[in-house]
Amino acid sequence: MNEINKEDILNLLKEIIHPESKQDIVSTGIVNAMAMTEEGLNIVLKFTRQRDPFANSLKKQIAANITRAYPQLKERVFITIEEAPKPEPVPSAAKDVKHIIAVSSGKGGVGKSTVSTNLAVTLSEMGYNVGILDADIYGPSLPKMFGLEGYEPLAVKRGEAEFTLPAEKWNIKVASIGFFINPEDVLIWRGPMAHSALKQLIHQTLWEELDFLLIDMPPGTGDVHLSIINELKLSGAVVVTTPQQVAVADALRGIKMFQTPQIEVPVFGVIENMSWFTPEELPDNRYYIFGRGGGAECANRTGVDFLGQIPVIESIAEGSDTGMPIVLYNEKIENFYREICSKIVEKVSKTE
Ligand code: ADP
Numbered sequence: 250m251n252e253i254n255k256e257d258i259l260n261l262l263k264e265i266i267h268p269e270s271k272q273d274i275v276s277t278g279i280v281n282a283m284a285m286t287e288e289g290l291n292i293v294l295k296f297t298r299q300r301d302p303f304a305n306s307l308k309k310q311i312a313a314n315i316t317r318a319y320p321q322l323k324e325r326v327f328i329t330i331e332e333a334p335k336p337e338p339v340p341s342a343a344k345d346v347k348h349i350i351a352v353s354s355g356k357g358g359v360g361k362s363t364v365s366t367n368l369a370v371t372l373s374e375m376g377y378n379v380g381i382l383d384a385d386i387y388g389p390s391l392p393k394m395f396g397l398e399g400y401e402p403l404a405v406k407r408g409e410a411e412f413t414l415p416a417e418k419w420n421i422k423v424a425s426i427g428f429f430i431n432p433e434d435v436l437i438w439r440g441p442m443a444h445s446a447l448k449q450l451i452h453q454t455l456w457e458e459l460d461f462l463l464i465d466m467p468p469g470t471g472d473v474h475l476s477i478i479n480e481l482k483l484s485g486a487v488v489v490t491t492p493q494q495v496a497v498a499d500a501l502r503g504i505k506m507f508q509t510p511q512i513e514v515p516v517f518g519v520i521e522n523m524s525w526f527t528p529e530e531l532p533d534n535r536y537y538i539f540g541r542g543g544g545a546e547c548a549n550r551t552g553v554d555f556l557g558q559i560p561v562i563e564s565i566a567e568g569s570d571t572g573m574p575i576v577l578y579n580e581k582i583e584n585f586y587r588e589i590c591s592k593i594v595e596k597v598s599k600t601e
Contacts, residue, residue: 253285253319261314268303279307281331289325290315299333341452342412343481346380346459348597351477351486351514353507355499357468360522361489362390364559365465368487368593370574371586373420375594377460380415380422382450384477385467386443389427395419396572402428405455412455419577424454444476451480461597469499470506478512484600485515487556487593491523492543500543504551517596518554519547520589523561532581535560554596557589 263275274280274294281295292311296304312326343349352368354361365381373379383391392398395418402413402424415422429446456462464481467473477483486507490500500519507514521544525535538561548555562575562582576583 253290253322255283255285257318258283258290258315261318262311265307265310265314267307274307274311289327290322292326292328293331294328295331296333299335304330341480342455343451343462346456346462348460348484348600349462349464349481350517350593350597351464351466351474351483351507352489353466353474353486353503354468354489355470355501355503356496357388359468359489359491359496359500360559361385361468362394362465364489364520364522365463366391366394367559367574367576367582367586368590369421369461369463370419370576371583371590372461372463372594374576374583375587375590377594378458379420380424380454380456380459380462381465382454382462383423383425383427383465384447384450384473385465386426386447386473387467389425389430391423391425391465392427394572394574395421395423397423397425397428400428407455411453413450413453415454415456419574422454422456422459424450424456426450444473447473447476448480451477470502474506475512478514483514484597485517487517487520488547488553489520489522490544490547492521492537492540494540494543497543497547500547501550504547504553508551515596515600516551516553517593518556519544520556521545521558524558526561529563554592556592557585559585 259275262280263273265274266272267274267277267279270277279294279296280292282293284291294304294308308328308330311328315326316323352361352365362385369379369381381391383389392400395416397416397418400416405412405414413424415424417423426446464477466477488500488503490496504516506512507516523539525537527535544558545555559582562579576586
């Protein structure tokens with residue numbers, strides 16, 4: 250009968266090759282420990298990943314090779330597999346953001362992106378570190394509003410993980426799904442492709458330390474909302490509406506989505522945009538061209554706060570189309586935004 254010698258067994262095991270790495274199981278450290286006891290030969294295998302698909306076939310091959318050379322070990326080769334530790338999840342790049350706030354609207358065209366942009370600039374002017382994420386996969390407009398069309402995000406490595414650098418404008422870090430898609434291709438980006446791009450945008454943008462990250466949500470209450478809510482810990486949401494009744498019904502639905510028990514994101518309040526029109530030549534006149542009271546009604550009916558109103562001013566539209574937010578050059582409008590931002594700051598301080 251062959252004498253059992255550890256070196257000989259190791260040499261036997263060296264003949265066994267892992268089918269994927271094409272290397273033998275001894276030099277790669279898969280054979281992690283071996284000991285001969287009264288009961289038999291004990292071998293511990295350790296794989297570098299969890300549930301290696303070849304673990305069982307390797308186990309059989311080891312037992313077969315050993316018992317072929319040492320028949321006295323038949324039924325006495327005990328092989329255990331030590332599971333590799335679970336890999337540490339790559340930390341989301343949004344982990345150093347203090348407050349993430351969704352800016353949402355019931356329907357498109359109410360000025361959600363304009364309001365998000367001006368809120369971001371105002372918060373930054375108030376001294377906070379601010380980032381903004383354009384998650385409106387159906388119509389990303391932040392590249393235009395920030396004058397960043399054509400920006401191509403750079404990839405950077407931090408340790409093992411790869412991140413994307415956000416653009417930076419007026420001290421605000423900007424990431425947009427629009428940086429990755431051609432405006433003409435927006436439609437084919439719906440569905441799973443858009444979701445995974447959005448997920449990547451959320452977790453791989455190198456925000457670093459921020460006080461506020463505003464998320465310009467797609468309009469409505471679709472599954473993109475749910476995926477953002479699942480991916481990020483939102484401090485709260487603000488909902489933008491116009492005073493019109495048609496907008497109110499949609500905004501109510503938007504607010505209720507955040508309030509449903511499965512979601513429970515605090516709604517900080519409603520912002521009414523395009524509340525009245527003030528002609529340049531009559532700065533004290535207010536014309537309620539879209540009706541009155543829609544924003545307050547939304548707030549009342551859902552028990553959330555009414556954060557404030559923003560008038561229609563010709564230069565707002567000009568501003569957002571030329572990549573210069575109104576709050577940077579119109580003090581009157583800036584004051585409206587400051588008032589709203591102060592309320593938001595107060596709200597988040599209560600969530601800390
Ligand atoms: P949404 O993100 O809700 O689709 P946008 O922010 O893109 O809406 O705004 C739609 C259009 O309305 C844009 O052309 C924008 O410049 C204009 N707009 C938004 N708010 C105002 C406002 N208060 N006064 C004038 N124009 C506005």
